[in-house]
Amino acid sequence: MPTKIALGAQWGDEGKAKIVDYLTLEADIVVRYQGGANAGHTVKVDDTEFVFHMIPSGIMHEEKACVVGNGVVVDPEALLGEIAELGEKGFSCEGRLFISQSAHLVMPYHKALDKAGEESKTGVTIGTTGRGIGPAYRDKVERTFGVRVMDLLDPNTLGEKLRSAIRAKNEILNKIYGAEELDESAIIDDYIAYGERMRPYVRDISLYINEEIDKGRNVLFEGAQGTLLDVDHGTYPYVTSSNTTAGAACTGSGVGPTRIDEVIGVTKAYTTRVGNGPFPTEMLGDEGDHLRQLGNEFGATTGRPRRCGWFDGPIVRAATRINGLTSIALTRLDTLDTLGNLKVCVAYECEGQTLQQFPSDPRVLEKCKPIYEEFEGWQEPTHEIRRYEDLPAKARAYVDRIADLSHAPASIVSVGPERDATIRVD
Ligand code: IMO
Ligand code: MG
DSSP: OOOEEEEESSSSOSSHHHHHHHHGGGOSEEEEOSBOTTOOEEEEETTEEEEESSSOTTTTSTTSEEEEOTTBEEOHHHHHHHHHHHHHTTOOOTTTEEEETTOEEOOHHHHHHHHHHHHSSSSOOOOOOSSSHHHHHHHHHHOSSOOBHHHHTOHHHHHHHHHHHHHHHHHIIIIITOOOOOOHHHHHHHHHHHHHHHGGGEEOHHHHHHHHHHTTOOEEEEOOSOGGGOTTTSSTTSSOSSOOSTHHHHHTTTOOGGGOOEEEEEEESSEEEOSSSOOTTBOOHHHHHHHHHHHTOBOTTTOOBOEEEOEEHHHHHHHHHHHTOSEEEEEOGGGGTTOSEEEEEEEEEETTEEEOSOOSOHHHHTTOEEEEEEEEOOOSOOTTOOSGGGSOHHHHHHHHHHHHHHTSOEEEEEOSSBTTSEEEOO
8 A cells, every 4th residue: 555644624523534444454553743642533443432532543453553643732631541541441652652752741730720711701712622632732832831842751851841831821710710720749650650650652654654654554544533624724713723734744743745646535425614704505493403314423522512514625625635635535425325315516606606616715705505406315325335336326326426526537436434434425
């Protein structure tokens, strides 16, 4: 298998984990390269379901290696909790999970500041996951208080860094937000202990991945969130704090762009979004509720009901352009099995003009109304189908139109959460 990136083409929750778990069959190493415990990646193998927030979704293949890249903000509590939980279910991470020494850490004050910021009445309310992602990336980029995995391994440096950071953050929590201050020594003790537990997993992952590629090993990069949540290309400010697009696989792991062969955009056969921000094809009321029930669309990280809408062509077309998608993996086709009629947004209408491209200006997007094409539903179960030609003709027409609108061929169609509920198109 060539080197591949699998990333979200919409607003996250596209079913990336299912696709990554499936593609790991052909890979040797799976790499997470951005985001943190805001991700909620659900993998179902046999009857065991696992939700990963920090660990790559390939970990349930026991002979494969998994890497947490430098671009990820690492929440040690969440990471170590996942390692322990996997261990209880019989999956060992020892000797095959590697964590970048250069990745920044999520600290308790990042989570406290995330929550306090969201609850305060000033500024934009994004509807974050509350996992401290924005404040952790802020510290990384600001450089004054950033703490990295390598600092965890040296208790003296760690204590020094944390003392000054916690004092400064407590002042903000107290004076700006009127929130409770955090206990300095408890945090330092906890993080020194986390460091000891993480030590065996830490290494220079840029070196490791590049050496493995040189040896001919197959590397799969796993994106978190989705293209429209990218801090530069998404629906700013209603985005996450990292680049979620294909370039981040390189910067977030120390691998050059010339080493990437394929970029797969994972997209649902409809659209969902969690948190605030524009959503042109959103279905409100009973229609949206119905799709939410059909797809059990509730957040894997926060449990929040996801906003649901029809497939949006201009969005995935933008994802193809921004990421250089070589194909799309279409998920959740089976969720639509019972619907009588389906709609697909092919373009937008904006003040009398037809827009083919997703506008980057939110003021334009606000005025956009979806132009829909209607499809008759296939109204047959697709869950057991394994060959593209065996899909109902109406389902194939729907998939073909989506690929056409996305400007990328469909290489995979998923008809259920299980690893084998997958149709390979290529
Ligand atoms: P996966 O990897 C869907 C959304 C949040 C919020 C915005 C910013 O499972 O697809 P943050 O906590 O990142 O500062 O929140 O981004 N968000 C996601 N939505 N799937 C995700 O991850 C998300 N991670 C963050 O709901 O709107
Ligand atoms: Mg998710």
